Amino acid sequence: MTVHSPIDPAATIDADPAPRRSTVGVGVGNIMVGGGAPVVVQSMTNTDTADIDATVAQVAALAKAGSEIVRITVDRDESAAAVPKVRERLDRLGVDVPLVGDFHYIGHKLLADHPACAEALAKYRINPGNVGFKDKKDRQFGAIVETAIRYGKPVRIGVNWGSLDQELLTRLMDANNELPQPRSARAVTREAIVQSALLSAELAEEIGLGRDRIILSAKVSQVQDLIAVYRDLSRRTNHALHLGLTEAGMGSKGIVASSAAMGILLQEGIGDTIRVSLTPEPNGDRTREVQVAQELLQTMGFRQFLPVVAACPGCGRTTSTVFQELAQKIQSDIRINMPIWREKYPGVEALNVAVMGCIVNGPGESKHADIGISLPGTGETPAAPVFVDGKKSVTLRGPDIAADFQVMVADYIERRFGSGQASE
Numbered sequence: 001m002t003v004h005s006p007i008d009p010a011a012t013i014d015a016d017p018a019p020r021r022s023t024v025g026v027g028v029g030n031i032m033v034g035g036g037a038p039v040v041v042q043s044m045t046n047t048d049t050a051d052i053d054a055t056v057a058q059v060a061a062l063a064k065a066g067s068e069i070v071r072i073t074v075d076r077d078e079s080a081a082a083v084p085k086v087r088e089r090l091d092r093l094g095v096d097v098p099l100v101g102d103f104h105y106i107g108h109k110l111l112a113d114h115p116a117c118a119e120a121l122a123k124y125r126i127n128p129g130n131v132g133f134k135d136k137k138d139r140q141f142g143a144i145v146e147t148a149i150r151y152g153k154p155v156r157i158g159v160n161w162g163s164l165d166q167e168l169l170t171r172l173m174d175a176n177n178e179l180p181q182p183r184s185a186r187a188v189t190r191e192a193i194v195q196s197a198l199l200s201a202e203l204a205e206e207i208g209l210g211r212d213r214i215i216l217s218a219k220v221s222q223v224q225d226l227i228a229v230y231r232d233l234s235r236r237t238n239h240a241l242h243l244g245l246t247e248a249g250m251g252s253k254g255i256v257a258s259s260a261a262m263g264i265l266l267q268e269g270i271g272d273t274i275r276v277s278l279t280p281e282p283n284g285d286r287t288r289e290v291q292v293a294q295e296l297l298q299t300m301g302f303r304q305f306l307p308v309v310a311a312c313p314g315c316g317r318t319t320s321t322v323f324q325e326l327a328q329k330i331q332s333d334i335r336i337n338m339p340i341w342r343e344k345y346p347g348v349e350a351l352n353v354a355v356m357g358c359i360v361n362g363p364g365e366s367k368h369a370d371i372g373i374s375l376p377g378t379g380e381t382p383a384a385p386v387f388v389d390g391k392k393s394v395t396l397r398g399p400d401i402a403a404d405f406q407v408m409v410a411d412y413i414e415r416r417f418g419s420g421q422a423s424e
Contacts, residue, residue: 017268216242
């Protein structure tokens with residue numbers, strides 16, 4: 001048997017992510033993006049903004065779920081006219097989440113014709129690929145930037161693979177064809193995406209918009225392309241960066257693709273704000289994308305949004321579904337109660353709960369949690385030891401084990417994070 005020498009500290013592999021890339025901070029309403037601030041979670045509505053009731057309801061739901069910035073579509077006069085009313089209604093409800101206007105094609109005109117909309121929004125999103133064409137392009141882009149300067153608003157220059165500036169792309173493709181060893185069309189397209197973002201930011205700064213008012217994004221729909229584009233972009237600028245895989249897809253496909261792409265970039269210190277662009281199921285819950293974004297950041301250790309519920313996957317030792325049902329119930333209760341708990345129990349996000357299904361890893365995992373239960377597996381004694389702060393507290397028995405443990409979790413939260421915590 002090989003005998004290994006003592007661990008050499010110099011040879012150990014660091015388990016931490018790369019240091020966050022230094023970027024210029026941008027204030028979006030009351031939220032800071034970049035400049036060393038925590039990675040921000042944002043989302044977008046899919047309502048017709050002109051439908052004020054539906055838009056207010058969805059923005060409020062997204063904000064309650066934890067979206068720190070919400071983008072809304074501003075595509076015509078009716079939606080632009082509705083924006084200040086949406087903002088006013090949200091303010092009356094106590095929902096102070098910043099609103100971002102998503103402009104395409106006629107944004108310059110909508111902002112000019114609806115000054116109340118320009119004032120109510122916390123940020124404008126401009127896509128340089130469709131802000132205008134030929135001789136109108138720079139003029140219409142400049143008009144939006146000048147409006148942002150006038151009202152003191154930041155902008156996101158959001159390049160998208162599907163609406164890339166065709167003049168720029170054609171120019172780069174032509175130049176590439178003249179090279180002795182041309183690069184692939186895919187590589188040239190990535191370069192066009194990066195250049196579109198950088199050239200647009202340069203133009204905005206020349207007009208007078210400060211770098212502390214500019215966020216860049218360069219979205220594509222393929223994981224490897226997104227990683228390559230943002231690595232390149234992050235090497236060439238210190239603008240704050242918005243991460244997102246566009247057209248990620250529906251369900252598990254969209255979740256996996258977004259997590260794979262953004263997880264790698266975040267691990268490399270790239271990204272200041274993220275959006276998980278999930279296609280919802282018909283009549284599905286739009287807040288799912290917020291939940292996934294939070295879980296990505298929390299799983300990677302960048303931020304803490306919710307108490308962690310550790311639960312084993314189950315095996316032949318856990319033919320009973322009690323531990324699954326209990327874990328699901330606790331996780332659901334936490335998500336439902338968090339908007340209230342954040343106010344009532346400061347620091348509750350750090351709570352760690354374990355719900356384990358048998359004796360193999362149950363006691364050990366429960367000891368590592370703040371409060372944990374090891375339920376009896378198949379053939380085991382019908383008893384469930386509960387561990388609190390690493391020590392065995394009580395053994396639960398009988399038909400009400402699950403309900404009894406839920407009460408213990410609630411009591412633990414009150415004792416540790418409630419008004420009585422000072423006396424602990």
